[in-house]
Amino acid sequence: MNSLVLAVVGVCMILLGYFLYSKFLSQKVYKLDPAYTTPAHRFEDGVDYVPTNKWVLWGHHFTSVAGAAPIVGPAVAVIWGWLPAFLWVTLGTIFFAGMHDLGAMWASNRNKARSIGTLSGRYIGRHGRNLFLIVIFLLLLMVNAAFAVVISNLLVSTPTAVIPTWGAIVVALLIGQAIYRLKWNLVAVSIVGVVALYGLMILGDMYPIELPETILGLSANAFWIVILFLYAGVASLLPVWMLLQPRDYINGLQLFIGLGILYGAIIISSPTIVAPAINENVPDGTPGIFPLLFVTIACGAISGFHGIVASGTSAKQLAKEPDARLVGYFGAVGEGLLALGTIIATTAGFRTLAEWEEVYSAFNEGGVVAFVQAGGSILNSGLGIPESLSATILATMAVLFAATTMDTGVRLQRFVVAEIGEIMGFKLKTWVATIIVLVVTMGLAFGAGADGSGGMVIWPLFGTTNQLMAALTLSIIAVMLIQLRRPVWPVLIPLVFVAIVSVYALIIQLGTFFTTQNWLLLVLDVIILVCALWVIVEAVAAMNRARKAPAIELPTAEEEDADDRLSASSSKL
Template structure:
């Protein structure tokens, strides 16, 4: 069977879903462009800054993409291409895109605050604090993981390190001229993309060779700065310009895939149990980004909602952005399943999922006239650039949530009290120091717990939106039923991890898994109580 059939089916379904289900959700959310968004009402030139839809889509997509939608599908291919393909397509349309879209809208309707603040207003302060602690710890793990991944990539491919440093300088120039000197966006984009291409060439010609620890230190210094400077200086322009690299890689991969016309060599279904574990829940935890990921809710309600220019943009950025990521996940899956089982295992052993993906896309780009080595190098550069984007976004989100965790209201005036915990510099430094200690240590030991924690975030985000919709008198089935499924996946995965870690004598990891399990149950209990009260007051099932 030709892999072209898979990509064609996926693209058609994604386009149809965007036009139909995306429009249906927009009506359910009652999007209204006459209603000012927080980017305008709270415009502070630092965090709350209106951004044009293409620019914000670039930031949002760059932040949620990273390497995760590549690693997950390639790894989960071991279950066979049919279950992986179905989960990416159906999960992306009915769970992931709904999750991202609803997280943006809910945050916009709550002054651009995080999911934790939405839980506070719907479930209560205890629920908010539990969520924020959990979310902050998860972000610390993400920062540690990506700092480690980026540093190792730059050591192995120093060309990527040089280019990425130049990308940062180019973004600052773009932000200065376009956002502060009214330089035309189109012309600025053309020049900016041309400079990115030059940066890639320069990086290949003059690679910067540094040690792993040096790269980790540089990355942590960078994210501290990126977390506290105004978004127009670095975050918006960097993500926007870098998105063109990912679009180029995606477009080149799709077009090259049609010319290459790979055949599916992999088994369609490998069984319910593999070396990774049982298909349920392992498949649904392994393929997170590309189908549904809790980290996306933190991006959607953390940085994206604060930059949304008008409410109708939420459909393109939230629902559309997720479907673009699902397309990337399908391409990643194809690079794995066009190999035989034996070649797949050997390719994974030789560099891991990202290397396998880069070689596959390199083969596709070769049909367009690029040399195989150039295609592989370019793909590796793009993936590392977006891992760095996820790193700086996660740090900014960690800062937001840490500050929210220490916020308290003055009962007399209703204003937020200032304390050291709400200081942006203190919040950033504590977040980065915690992540840095893991980045240079043995953080991989808790990676399986992180996978489950990420999906638990998705379940809790859907839970928060479900309660919010019920409290304002709107039907919430389109988020409530995906929420039920994600809780079932997460709790099953955590139960398996608890059992395995206890048997293996890993009692610290067992304790963490048990804590997460209890957290999920407690939050679900709070939500159930709130929904029951809403139902009793309205006489309608919530």
């Protein structure tokens, strides 16, 4: 089959989802109100609450949620054939991911930009909130630890990506100053920033940086992991406008251009898909396609991590409520397009079926390396870009996706640690919560692997935990919609499906971990499964209560502020 057909059909389906389905959700389900005063304006502090241009915020949200997962997941899942992966990515983006991300941002925005964990306490109950926070903490732990390993591996395997990876930070700092301090034109700043990033890629391709085998007693991989965590810790403490937001924005533009280059190469070269539509000759040890397909491809179809970002940072920067459609739903569209491009690259970027089968000789053998190798081949044949530079562009794309997610992930995990501290009766200073996050995450990375690769130890649980997190987020949105007597089926159907496949996958993994005597993952699996089932039971009860209770109306921003002042006065008395 010609890959161009797959690209055109997939892109058209996903874009139609944005232009049609997101409009329905915005007008009929979430009813986004341009007159509503968002928390970004009401609580503006110049650090976390910052009213932001919707395109800049889209860039932050898109790159924060994308990470390496929409590359890794689809690049692994095509082992079952390209058709199941294609259907899940396209339909998942339209009816699951976009609805979930937009809904999480709307729910947070209508609750003073509180995190999804806090909202669980309000809409599901106190016990549900506590268990919810455990799942969120573990999910962020997996994301931060594992993405550090992914980035370090790419910096070692593709040394030409080192200069553009770290140079992007300098570019972002300058862009932050240009936009917020100097008030320069956004379009001009954007063009200069993108040109600078691609200039850094060319420079990196000319001057690769390879570290020695050991530095200060650490391997090259371990050294990069330490540097990455120290950077992420500092970045999480800076005001969002200074580094996080401009870094995500300019990376978002560069990454979207990178996607354009990849799709342009596909259009010009029109490579043939050599992988089977349904692979009936999977390697020994490959698990069954159901339910593993739906948790292997998490980001790119639906991802619970998106809800944490939408409510943790993005909702605090939303200037106007209708902007949530572009930021939330179109952010999911960007990730879906990346996942679709990955599917095409890893099934059409090989010359023969035998070559493809050699790479996919075992489950989990695909991934970022397969994407860079196969995608680089397509860029070379379609656009004539030298193979070395092609690999640099794609490796840098993967690194920047993972790095921007890690930046946001550390900040979000700090919020969760602070929230857990409040529940336990004490308030943590920002820097103390950040140190706790770094100690715990680096403890996992180095405690389970001397080279820092321990972050991958709990990665097998990422997909299932991530999807469970999505189901739990959807349950909060469903409760709110039932209370408001608005259409709930667009949320309820995906909620039921994702909850079933996630719990089923966790149960299957329990057997695998027991058989292989992987006691750490077995214990974590049990904890996550118990927490998730408990929250699901509480959520069903909350939906039933909401259905029986009288309908409510969302308060205006002024009414919420008045209630806050009244509560504050009452507490003083």
